Amino acid sequence: MMGRWREVRSHVWRDERGTPVLMHVKKITPDGEVIFPWKHWLDFGNGTRPRWYKGKGGDDGIVAPLLYPLDVFARADRSAHVYICEGEKDCDALSGVGVLAVTAGGVCEFNPKHARLFKSWRGRITIVRDNDAPGAFGAARTYGLLRDVGIPAARLRVARGRCAGEGSDAFDHLEAGWSVDDLIPESIAHVRKIADTATAEDFKRAGYDRAPRYAGDPGWVVVGREDAAELTGWKPRHAS
Structure with missing residues (x-):
């Protein structure tokens, strides 16, 4: 007997x-x-009830916010410590313990x-990566x-x-009972060394192997040899 469709979670941008x-x-x-x-989300302003429609709304002129949560980021003190992570679930978890956190979406979206x-950010910036090669790559x-726009390494x-x-x-990390202060800092040289080992198979295991449902859908990114060639700083290797 087939199961039913099940919604695990949702995040509003x-x-x-x-x-x-x-x-x-x-x-x-x-x-x-x-x-x-x-x-x-579409509100036609003609008396019809606004509601959610399928897709990203490109045909309706919908412009996707660059960051999640963009409204929180826009109001934030530019001297605050901000955490950049891979996905909305991580953002919500970090925000839940009182820190400023944002994401661009998937591992290759930033x-x-x-x-x-x-x-113009004057505060510290911590990039929180997932514990895998794609996370190191991202x-x-x-x-x-960030270094390219003038953020100092310090x-x-x-x-x-x-x-x-x-x-x-x-x-x-947070679910296991550790705090934000318990995150393990890593040198960029170490992170780049791990990133250099990434294969297309690593990306598949991380969930980036599905064909897009529609153009620009970051939840359905294909990272193959041709796609990876366009990503700065990564030369795809054959999986062993």
């Missing part, structure tokens, strides 16, 4: 004013496949546009882009959680 724009949902299909579809948002790439660091499992993240 808002603009600078706090208006809902997108919703990122984690679902499990009846056959057990994990998917991450998007919805977009790009020069995101980095420019931090150009952290190294984020670190480099205010930048990379850290990971204390859970040993492959792919464990900030959420797992």
